[in-house]
Amino acid sequence: MTNWDKARLADYLFDEIGGIRDDFVAEAERPYERKARALSLRRMVVVGVSLTLTLTAVLGVWIGNRMTGRDEAGDEIGNAMVTQQSGSTAPVGISLRLQELREATEDCVTPKEKVELFSGTAQIVWKYADEDTYRVRRLSAAETDRLLPLLNRQENATPVSGEASDGNTVEGIWITLGDGRVISPCLEASKGNVGYGELFDYEPEIEPTDELTELICDVLS
Numbered sequence: 001m002t003n004w005d006k007a008r009l010a011d012y013l014f015d016e017i018g019g020i021r022d023d024f025v026a027e028a029e030r031p032y033e034r035k036a037r038a039l040s041l042r043r044m045v046v047v048g049v050s051l052t053l054t055l056t057a058v059l060g061v062w063i064g065n066r067m068t069g070r071d072e073a074g075d076e077i078g079n080a081m082v083t084q085q086s087g088s089t090a091p092v093g094i095s096l097r098l099q100e101l102r103e104a105t106e107d108c109v110t111p112k113e114k115v116e117l118f119s120g121t122a123q124i125v126w127k128y129a130d131e132d133t134y135r136v137r138r139l140s141a142a143e144t145d146r147l148l149p150l151l152n153r154q155e156n157a158t159p160v161s162g163e164a165s166d167g168n169t170v171e172g173i174w175i176t177l178g179d180g181r182v183i184s185p186c187l188e189a190s191k192g193n194v195g196y197g198e199l200f201d202y203e204p205e206i207e208p209t210d211e212l213t214e215l216i217c218d219v220l221s
Contacts, residue, residue, distance in 0.1 A: 157206035
């Protein structure tokens with residue numbers, strides 16, 4: 001190729017370059033940022049998704065802890081209510097109630113041979129398991145009238161096993177009617193559970209009703 005040919009080709013090339021549109025040239029001269037922007041946007045999306053997942057996990061843990069805390073608090077409150085209700089409604093055996101009256105009834109101590117069963121006056125007689133003596137409390141006519149109907153109305157009394165459920169703190173409790181008859185509030189009302197002329201041994205069959213227990217303890221206190 002001669003120098004003339006080279007010059008001709010160069011002129012042709014320059015003419016063609018000069019014919020390129022200015023906007024193409026400007027776009028070619030502009031620094032390439034499209035990928036960088038796309039990459040930056042992609043990073044922002046990834047970061048946003050990561051933050052969302054992290055926040056969701058944190059909220060999930062927090063809500064779970066709150067719900068668990070409420071459940072535990074509810075259980076504690078429920079347990080406290082059950083305990084309170086049980087404490088307020090659970091009956092206390094007459095043996096334990098008499099044990100609480102031990103000091104207050106020391107003036108009722110009476111040797112067995114001096115317990116009168118034919119005195120014409122009803123009495124409450126009881127004996128603590130760790131004592132050899134008995135304790136006797138005479139009843140007024142009004143107290144007797146209140147007590148006898150409750151003794152005969154124990155259909156709803158709680159049955160007990162042969163052994164006293166409260167530790168045998170009281171060996172026995174009897175109601176003497178003053179004419180030799182002897183009954184016990186811890187036995188079902190029947191002809192076979194009526195003694196005569198003696199304080200008989202027995203195995204508890206029932207726990208006296210709350211009403212009867214309260215009346216006996218009120219009389220003795």
